[in-house]
Amino acid sequence: MDASQADLKKVASYIKECQRLVILTGAGVSKESGIPTFRDKMTGLWEGYDPAKMATPEGFLKDPSLVWRWYDWRRKLVGEVQPNAGHVAMASLEARSSALESGPDHFTLVTQNVDRLHQRAGSTRVLELHGNIVTFRCFERGHQAHESIPFDLEFPPLCRCGALLRPNVVWFGEALPAAVLSAASQVARQCDLMLVVGTSALVQPAASLPYMALEGGAKVIEINPNETALTEDATTFLKGASGVVMPQLVRFLDGVN
Numbered sequence: 001m002d003a004s005q006a007d008l009k010k011v012a013s014y015i016k017e018c019q020r021l022v023i024l025t026g027a028g029v030s031k032e033s034g035i036p037t038f039r040d041k042m043t044g045l046w047e048g049y050d051p052a053k054m055a056t057p058e059g060f061l062k063d064p065s066l067v068w069r070w071y072d073w074r075r076k077l078v079g080e081v082q083p084n085a086g087h088v089a090m091a092s093l094e095a096r097s098s099a100l101e102s103g104p105d106h107f108t109l110v111t112q113n114v115d116r117l118h119q120r121a122g123s124t125r126v127l128e129l130h131g132n133i134v135t136f137r138c139f140e141r142g143h144q145a146h147e148s149i150p151f152d153l154e155f156p157p158l159c160r161c162g163a164l165l166r167p168n169v170v171w172f173g174e175a176l177p178a179a180v181l182s183a184a185s186q187v188a189r190q191c192d193l194m195l196v197v198g199t200s201a202l203v204q205p206a207a208s209l210p211y212m213a214l215e216g217g218a219k220v221i222e223i224n225p226n227e228t229a230l231t232e233d234a235t236t237f238l239k240g241a242s243g244v245v246m247p248q249l250v251r252f253l254d255g256v257n
């Protein structure tokens with residue numbers, strides 16, 4: 001059974017009263033836009049391929065063309081879909097916090113998503129823990145590629161230094177951008193409310209952020225249609241899809257329900 005009206009109302013009151021809100025999101029929030037999670041079975045063109053093998057530096061070096069074409073397909077897909085009601089509701093929570101005297105420093109959206117749908121929905125205070133797949137950098141030296149890269153290339157284009165370009169994502173086995181991780185850890189420790197939406201809470205170090213919040217005394221609310229590794233420890237579990245539960249919370253905040 002999905003989250004009860006009483007639980008939704010309770011969490012809306014937490015949002016209303018909190019001083020520092022952090023929202024942590026994962027691939028589940030983009031599912032209703034039509035972007036598959038890594039745990040969904042790959043279909044069509046990519047059936048039979050394992051994302052966990054392709055989304056690695058070793059996978060890229062072994063077959064740069066294959067990995068490039070997979071990211072090309074994913075970049076096209078994210079460009080063709082739209083942010084959903086969950087993304088929009090999260091952007092509206094940021095807009096409300098910016099209107100408060102306490103100021104926008106008191107809202108942060110930390111995402112593991114690489115699709116830029118939060119930004120397209122209007123979120124501006126976004127920490128991208130795993131980078132994104134719409135910009136590119138040099139595989140060898142990290143030079144940022146400033147030019148726009150056309151679709152449908154069969155092989156990665158070259159950086160000005162001659163090395164291969166790669167998407168600006170964090171692959172499995174790679175370190176997260178230090179400044180982003182440090183900022184995310186800081187807001188997690190300092191917040192008094194964290195919403196954890198659409199993540200299996202398995203991929204580290206993102207999965208530690210809710211525990212940092214709990215240790216700092218924050219309430220941690222999990223929103224997911226399925227239970228996860230975090231559910232038992234969360235203050236409240238709101239069962240349901242992000243695109244349903246997030247707008248419901250906003251409506252409760254508006255006093256409509």
Ligand code: NAD
Pocket residue numbers: 025026027028029030031032035036037038039040112113114115116130197198199200201202203223224225226228240241242243
């Ligand atoms: P995950 O695939 O491990 O877990 C997805 C979670 O979303 C699951 O717990 C599932 O129950 C939940 N879920 C499914 N539908 C939902 C819905 N409608 N509303 C709310 N929750 C829903 O995803 P993860 O925890 O983000 O970790 C996987 C890694 O894959 C991340 O590192 C991420 O960078 C990457 N990834 C990103 C995208 C994207 O940017 N859209 C897509 C695929 C993978």
